[in-house]
Amino acid sequence: MRRMQIQLLELPLARPFAISRGTRTAVTVIRVTLEQNGFIGRGECTPTPRYSETAESVHAQLEALQADIEAGLSRDALQTRLAAGSARNALDCALWRLDAALAKQTLWQQAARKVPVSVVTAETLSLDTRENMAEAATDAVSRGAVLLKIKLNRDEILEKVAAIRAVAPHATLIIDANEAWAGLDLQSLFNALLPYNIAMIEQPLPAGQDGDLQRFTHSIPLCADESCHTVAEIEGLRNRYEMINIKLDKCGGLTEALAMVVEAKKQEMRVMVGCMLGSSLAMEAALPVAIDAEHVDLDGPIWLAADSSPFLTYSQGRIWL
Template sequence: MDLLFAYQQWPYAETFRISRSAQANSELFTVYLRDGGLVGRGECGLLPQYGQGREDVEAALIAAAPLLAEGATRARIAAEIANSSARNALDSALWDLECRRAGQDIWQLVGVPRRAEIEVDLTISVNPTAKMRDDALAAFGRGFRILKLKAGQDEVLERVEAIAAACPSARLIVDANEAWDIDTLNRLAEPLRALGVELIEQPLHHKADDALAGYGGAIPLCADESCSSIADLDRLSRLYQAINIKLDKVGGLTPGLELQAAAHARGLKVMLGCSGPTSLGAAPAYVLGTLCDYVDLDGPALLLDDRAQPMAYEQGKLLCFDSGLWGG
């Protein structure tokens, strides 16, 4: 197999702001695996929260090229390539190529029933209260009934209250992206519960979340930055009630499916998340999303443009991808 890849910046429709950063573009790598006349494609983003950048992903892909030339399997790539984002793009491309070799679609190969659509949330970036309220109203008007509200340290209750009043029937998730400490979490938990928030995502930094042993609130907590592999589950199951699986964090669809099954076996809820993918990156995530309790797969909806044969959103549902895009 021959490996080709390209680094690209895909602009967001609006600047995407969370507690620790603001991005005008989603930085992505597109991977192509060529085997004779067949080509498999994959995509990955960057993980700056773990200190990983463009150069790290590029170096990992270069290191993978001779392995793939020898016919490396998904298992070998998982064992020998450390960078999880690069592993995701390669895992996805290998699945896509295997589908084309076999003349079967991804649903047949992984043994997961195809779903025509999945209900997804839409993320509301950190902004002044009026802007967040207006963005939430616009999302609600497009049919999204689950809203993920990004939060920092300031005006959290004011912003959530404004959105809850504007969209009273919406389901609300608050994602702090590591911005709080345990005192802030305990102070906000009961007021947020009263406003209808049903899940709080990654309130504390992933290197300081043992403090969650002191959490006394009623809202379940979801581990995002703290969860990157099955090895994390024993510790996380004592601190959280849910985990967020992103294919870039865990290294692709293959380990993602394993992590989902292991988390559910421990009684944890599972969210399928994403890191600004186009539809090419969202397609393999969609497969995993059919098995999850929450689906935060709104990346393509937040971008200014998308791939050919893009996935579509209708009334808060993400429609299944066409096999011409990926996985067929």
């Protein structure tokens, strides 16, 4: 007999986290624990208002499926019972870990992936003043960060990037606009950013309003985040983006994420793996996908005032495994 427990938790942040859509000082996560014959599988998700999710709505989705999960619903069957999103992610990852435990395997073995020694992860620079972002970049580089993700809105784009590049001359820089650049002359902006050696720009225009991206050659590669949730969308993004950002909370778990990697390669698109704010429990589930990614952004736990098991080790710009 399988048993399911649902927990709703608010995790305080160590410092405010700001993007173009607003600032957060805490993150609400939902954790699912499955127990079967003494074996445990756990999953964590972060409900996201941008995708019309609340903690209450996700909790209700999980409760509605609890009887079926406890009756033995498989993770393959789960894919058709819940739409892509954070509720399915929590259940999918819990089932992956439970299946691994029942088979006396690790998650890596269950996913048929080889464990690397470490994975380079981005450290995010929260949206702030030019001076504060440069200071945050200086601090990150001093601790060994080699990949910095710059959160920007429409204000002082070039000035902030220049200030960060000045204090991080050797770091790889990626930019995340979080859909904030509508109405800007993007071709001119991208060309102006070229001297700063930007590796990639994430989601410059709102999802559903990014058709303009196919009208000019991108001098800097573009990555679809809010525009890309599941396998079904990837082929249609080829004429607008060079890369997709796979997040388990968007796509609905590790099962869909692994399928997205396969489809991205088929469509000759590059892969990034990202995250919502969350604990090591959520980040660990995405690591089997990260080994196929050009850029990894799984720094959620370093923003928390206190992390949770399995307590991934973050050091020198890497996650050590």
